Amino acid sequence: MYDFAFQTPASVADAVKLLADPEARPLAGGQTLIPVLKQRLNKPTTVVDLSRLGLSGITVSGTTLTIGATTTHRTVARSAEVKQLIPALAALAGMIGDPAVRYRGTIGGSLANNDPTADYPSAALALGATIKTSARSIAADEYFQGMFATALQPGEIITAIEFTAPEKAAYEKFSNPASRYAMVGVFVARGPKGVRVTVTGAGQNGVFRHTAFEAALSKSWSPDALNGIATPVDSMNADIHGSAEYRAHLVGVVAKRAVAKTL
Amino acid sequence: MTLPFQGIGASVRRKEDLRFISGRGHYTDDINRPGQLHAYIKRSDRPHAKILSIDTAAAKAAPGVVAVFTGADTAALGSIPCGWQIHNKDGSPMAEPRHPMLAEGFVRHVGDQIAVVIAETRQQAKDAAELLAVEMEDLPSVANVTDAIKPGAGVVHEGIAGNLCYDWHIGDKAAMEAAFAQAAHVVTLDLTNNRLIPNAMEPRAALGDFDSSTDDYTLYTTSQNPHVIRLLMGAFVLGLPEHKLRVVAPDVGGGFGSKIYHYAEEAIVTWAAGKLKRPVKWTAERSESFMSDAHGRDHVSTARLALDKDGTFLALHVQTLSNMGAYLSTFATAVPTYLYATLLAGVYTTPAIYAEVKAVFTNTVPVDAYRGAGRPEATYLLERLVDAAAHDTGMDRIAIRRKNFIPRDAFPYQTPVALQYDSGDYFTTLDMAMKHADWAGFPARRAEAAQRGKLRGIGVSTYLEACGIAPSKVVGSLGARAGLYEVANVRVHPTGSVSVFTGTHSHGQGHETTFAQLVTDQLGVPFSQVDVVHGDTAKIPFGMGTYGSRSLAVGGSAMVKAMDKIIAKGKKIAAHLMEASADDIEFKDGKFTVAGTDKVKTLGEIALTAYVPHNYPIEELEPGLDETAFYDPKNFTFPGGCHICEVEIDRDTGVVRVVNFTAVDDVGRVVNPMIVEGQVQGGVAQGIGQALLENAAYDADGQLLSGSFMDYTMPRADDLPNFNVSTENTMCTHNPLGSKGCGEVGAIGSPPAVINAVVDALRDYGVRHLDMPATSAKIWGIIEAGRPKMAAE
Amino acid sequence: MPQVSLTVNGKPASVEVEGRTLLVELLREKLGLTGTHVGCDTSQCGACVVHVDGMAVKSCTMLALSANGATVTTIEGLAAADGTLHPMQEMFREHHALQCGFCTPGMVMAAIDLVNSHPEGLTEEQIRHGLEGNLCRCTGYHNIVKAISAAWPLMHQKGLPVAAE
CATH class of the missing domain: 3.90.1170.50 (Aldehyde oxidase/xanthine dehydrogenase, a/b hammerhead)
Structure with missing residues (x-):
């Protein structure tokens, strides 16, 4: 990788100041950023380590679950609070990467990066989460803006994510056989925002809501309700691991399996 | 104190492990x-x-x-x-x-x-x-062999027309054609052997x-x-x-060849x-x-099998295009010829075989031997073809194999493609594998899986390979530019401990253990008193290295020969010390005795005498106890056996899971059963990888699409089952150990067993063949295409 | 150049590094701890797994400076001071869970964490799934799974049957 200056600010304000430099890059768990840097796809002047800002932790207030941005996947996966309030979210966190990745990777890093094959964006969008940042609160509906694109402004950092417990929810994924990233990941939820079905991994433009599935599940919350409902093939990715048709098909299979998990 | 048995046949824990599990290994980058x-x-x-x-x-x-x-x-x-x-x-x-x-x-x-x-x-x-x-x-560039030989294709090397490296053949064409003319059935199969990246x-x-x-x-x-x-x-x-x-x-x-x-x-x-x-x-x-790194495999073939009305194989005709990549790597040209086409008799008595191989340049990484090297390609072709023959003629897959096996009493068996097999028993390995895999119980398991919505299939592969390379004279006549013997130097130190210097190289095979067991067995020196030295031209007289499952069969044989010399010299020294004739000296368990007396000298005493020759037959013998042997094998060795794979396919996603894998291999004399099982397990994992997961994908122009672990599917722990691995051995008849080699059998025997199982699982979908790797996307495509047919029936 | 101070295998170390220096480069090139290996450049193979503050992480996917103040254990630090091997090391040897030895350090470090993370017991399926981040090309994993199963009771001192053969 290219060399850079390394900064470890102790407060959010200091971090924001450092990230005012457009060539600076924030580092959370680094499980995506460091591989990107190793491939020399990015050339930051400064890497700003967010791990010592005190942004890690999980709090519950009624039906609201707040997860600090630098809380690791492992912590979320094993948290009694998360398991109790939104078990689907704990299950999702336990399916990210591998055990070593889950020790380092964070929820804030995942959402800020918005990799089209990441798992967390599907949960945030399906559950109507609120992304809290150094500057404001952003509704998930406004937050995701396509592959690797979010509503975050330059220098703005995520501090926490707020979820409201749904009535039912589940996440299921079909992993890319080589990378084990989501080839198709589907989060289904019935909650404060009504029925939502979000799909990660498969779409050409990152996480998206599957409105046809949502309409069907709103009428009848069962795997069979999705029978015969097509997923538009032309918006699907295609590569050596599978055609767009295969991915479109898997979206249906995985969605049904997710719904079945909630029954 | 009695030492535990650590000679030939003992599953001795490995000497090399201590440094590897402690982080004290010494790899090149260290x-x-x-x-x-x-x-x-x-x-x-x-x-x-x-x-x-x-x-x-x-x-x-x-x-x-x-x-x-x-x-x-x-x-x-x-x-x-x-x-x-x-x-x-x-x-x-x-x-x-x-x-x-x-x-x-x-x-x-x-x-x-x-x-x-x-x-x-x-x-x-x-x-x-x-x-x-x-x-x-x-x-202009070209990546695959079928494109590369077309007129107008990009030319990889100026002046090499048609990108053709060679157009080679073996066997009797006229005999093959005559047999086909009289055949009751002709079975044809087009198949590819997918390109792999070794990834040590x-x-x-x-x-x-x-x-x-x-x-x-x-x-x-x-x-x-x-x-x-x-x-x-x-x-x-x-x-x-x-x-x-x-x-x-x-x-x-x-290494795995790479x-x-x-x-x-x-x-x-x-x-x-x-x-x-x-x-x-x-x-x-x-x-x-x-x-x-040199890639492996990458063949495109058409195979035709002629059978009489009873299912007896009459003739085989194979045409293969083999991808060399952009340049010729060290062994590249031998792989699709002498390591492939000579194996096309397999375990069968097919009397006429004719094979034609074109090696082709492309704008891809050079291709060379990868675990098995030519023999997996031959085995895959044959064992798929035999299953296709059973499919086309309606014969049972097992029956057609048994009918055509080389009989137990036919050894030495001369094939029509140059090789002479010294020993083997394909009936026994098949019987044992069927027993271990509970072949008879499969229909019930298939029915049970169907109730769970899964498609279950079982596949068999009965294979043979040639290894222990190689007789120098033979390979020299075939174009090898080197001899393929092996060298061992056995040095008995003055106090009786032993260093063995071998020209083979261990990169996971456990030679430091296996070879020490040979010394323990033959010289009676405690296992702990033996060190095996390899991998340094300054220390070892010479050697040809490790590949082609040759280390024990060839390198181990050199060691036995060197130890024979040690014993012969030791007998002369012992005869001198004990005032007897050398002909009356016996050597056993590390002791020289005079036959019929209680006179005894240990190897340590003899060694000390040899290095401190105060009382020594100095007129007849040089001091020292240090012998070197070069061993040039008389023939290849021919391990073989039977692999049976059982798979389940998820109809919804097309995902194939190997649920049972059974291997019964004939590897000749086994020195360390634990190590042999480990070698087979690892080879089978690579074979399953080839069959289901791995593929070096290029686009038509030569851009590598699977250029990292993000896109090249390496088998992981949760992709694989436990393996049921065992051996049923016949001895190699021409080397002193009787060993045949075990490093490649797993990778050679397994891919067709897996694909035969996948095809079996999909039999209701009208599938006769599919190419490796049988990825979920590919299987789903087949299931999807078969759905209307299924609904109509 | 910035300085990183950390404790490695019980010994304090303070080293100058570049911002871009990876933890694995610090260990291998600055501290001479070459037992930790690099087998890929995409964070997939796990040959580089070490424990940082008790957590099994990929040292190729962590900056050296991120380990400032941390306690790191590598494969070289597993055995007791008197040389007694860790039970996981013993079981890898006993069950022939290694061949070339290159993936072994990362595999052993990941396996220890896996056993520590599952005091309730480990099924074979959990072990296989738990090794998702560690590639081995030699063994086919069969014996690695056996070794980890066998190490579980030794590490938890319970002698309970876990992970069927």
């Missing part, structure tokens, strides 16, 4: 020399291009950079050699283009080395490589060192055969004599070390490994 520089290789990102210019000025001026070299600097040096010359049908030699260590005017595959930047640190070298300004003009976990590395006081060069390298590298690089590329070049292959983290060959980077760092008078180290990043 070695650092004072004043060491680091090399970074600028590689082509284009499949085929003309180099118009290379401006190195900015790179040379970058911080820490000591030198930048391009093909212009190395053009006077030799070509990286190919070790095996194949001849065309008309007797003319194969096309053999120059393979430069740095590109000379052209790049011919993605990953081809354009320049080397040498700097104080690895990062500085890499930083500076970005400053190289390389102007290139794209040329240790990336390749090379460290060149130069001693200006003696002008001696040392190369530390990730190699399976240091002496061969010394020969190839010293004699053919750099022009360095053996006595000035030492090659060390220390602990090596897996570390047999002499690679450009070895020559680059050695040459540069001499030029710069400082050590130069290069270590591959994994993405470099993907585009510079």
Whole structure:
């Protein structure tokens, strides 16, 4: 990788100041950023380590679950609070990467990066989460803006994510056989925002809501309700691991399996 | 105290493990020399291009950079050699283009080395490589063999028409044609053997060192055969004599064939070390490994089998296109000829066989031997073809095999494609495998799986391979440019401990343990008192290295021969000491005795006498107890056996899971059963990987699409089942151990067993064949296409 | 150049590094701890797994400076001071869970964490799934799974049957 200056600010304000430099890059768990840097796809002047800002932790207030941005996947996966309030979210966190990745990777890093094959964006969008940042609160509906694109402004950092417990929810994924990233990941939820079905991994433009599935599940919350409902093939990715048709098909299979998990 | 039995047949825990489990292994990249520089290789990102210019000025001026070299600097040096010359049908030699260590005017595959930047640190070298300004003009390129032989295809090497390296054949064409003319059934199958990337976990590395006081060069390298590298690089590329070049292959983290060959980077760092008078180290990043380690397999074949009305095989005709890649790697040309077509009799009595092989250049990474090398391709072709024959004729898969097996009493058995099998019993390995796999219980398991919505299938493969390479005279007549014997030096030290120096190389096989067991067994020296030394041309007399499952059958035999000499000399010394005739001396369990008396001398006493020859037959014998043997095998060895695979397919996603895998192999004499089982398990894992997961994918122009672990599917723990592995052995008849070799059987026998199981699982969908890898996407496509048919029935 | 201070295998170390220096480069190149290996450049193979503050992480995917103040254990630091091997090391040897040895350090470090993370017991399926981040090309994993199963009771001192053969 290219060399850079390394900064470890102790407060959010200091971090924001450092990230005012457009060539600076924030580092959370680094499980995506460091591989990107190793491939020399990015050339930051400064890497700003967010791990010592005190942004890690999980709090519950009624039906609201707040997860600090630098809380690791492992912590979320094993948290009694998360398991109790939104078990689907704990299950999702336990399916990210591998055990070593889950020790380092964070929820804030995942959402800020918005990799089209990441798992967390599907949960945030399906559950109507609120992304809290150094500057404001952003509704998930406004937050995701396509592959690797979010509503975050330059220098703005995520501090926490707020979820409201749904009535039912589940996440299921079909992993890319080589990378084990989501080839198709589907989060289904019935909650404060009504029925939502979000799909990660498969779409050409990152996480998206599957409105046809949502309409069907709103009428009848069962795997069979999705029978015969097509997923538009032309918006699907295609590569050596599978055609767009295969991915479109898997979206249906995985969605049904997710719904079945909630029954 | 009685020592536990640690001789031949004992599952002794491995000597080498202690350092590996403690982090004290010594791999090439772990070695650092004072004043060491680091090399970074600028590689082509284009499949085929003309180099118009290379401006190195900015790179040379970058911080820490000591030198930048391009093909212009190395053009006077030799070509990286190919070790095996194949001849065309008309007797003319194969096309053999120059393979430069740095590109000379052209790049011919993605990953081809354009320049080397040498700097104080690895990062500085890499930083500076970005400053190289390389102007290139794209040329037409081609990646797959069927495209490459078409008229108008991109030409990989100017002057080599049709990209043809050779057009070779073996067998009796007229006999084959006559048999086909009378056949009751002709079964035809088109199939590909998918291209693989070996991916030993240790990336390749090379460290060149130069001693200006003696002008001696040392190369530390990730190699399976240091002496061969010394020969190839010293004699053919750099022009360095053996006595000035030492090659060390220390602990090596897996090879599977990919570390047999002499690679450009070895020559680059050695040459540069001499030029710069400082050590130069290069270590591959994994993405470099993907585009510079020799790949494996990559055949496209058409096979035809003629049968009489009872299902007896009458003749086989095989036509194969084999991808050589852009240049000829060390063993590349032998793989699809003598390691492939000679195996096409398999375990069957097919009387007439004719095979035609065209080797083709493409704009891809060179292809060479990968675990099994030619034999997996032959086995896959045959065992798929036999299943297709059963399918087409309505015969039972097992019955058609048994009907055509070489009978137990037919050995030695001469095949129509050059080889003579010395021993084997294919009936027993089949019977045992069927028993262990509960073949009879399969229909019930299939029905139970169907209730769970899964498609279950079972597949069998009865295979044979040739290894223990090789009789030098035979391979010499076939075009090998080296002898393929093996060397062992057994040194009994003055107090009776033993060092064994072997020309084979262990990179996971456990030689330090297995070979020590041979010494324990034959000389009666305690296991702890034996050290096995390998991997250093300065310590070992000579050797041809480790590949082709040869180490025990050939290297172990050399060791036995050297120990025979030790015992013979020891008897003379003992006779002198005990005042008896040497003919009356017996040796057993480390003791020399005079027959019929209670006179005894231990090996330790004899050794001490040999080194302190105060009372010694000095007129007849030299002092010392140190013997060397070269062993040139009389024949190949022929391991074989039966693999049975059981799979379940998820209809919804097309995912195939191997639920049971049974192997019963005949590997001859087993020295360490634990190690043999481990070798088979690992080979089977690679075979399942080939059948279900792995594929080196290129686009039509030669861009590598599976260039990292993100896209090349390596088998992981949760992709694989536990394996049911055992042996049923017949002895090799022509080497002193009776051993045949076990390193490759797993990778050779398993792929067709897996695909035969997948085809069986899909039988209701009208599937007769599908190509590897049987990915979920591919299977789903078949299921999807079959759905209307299923609904209609 | 910035400085990183950390404790490695019980010994304090303070080293100058570049911002871009990876933890694995610090261990291998600055501290001479070459037992930790690099097998890929995409964070997939796990040959580089070490424990940082008790957590099994990929040292190729962590900056050296991120380990400032941390306690790191590598494969070289597993055995007791008197040389007694860790039970996981013993079981890898006993069950022939290694061949070339290159993936072994990372595999052992990941396996220890896996056993520590599952005091309730480990099924074979959990072990296989738990090794998702560690590639081995030699063994086919069969014996690695056996070794980890066998190490579980030794590490938890319970002698309970876990992970069927």
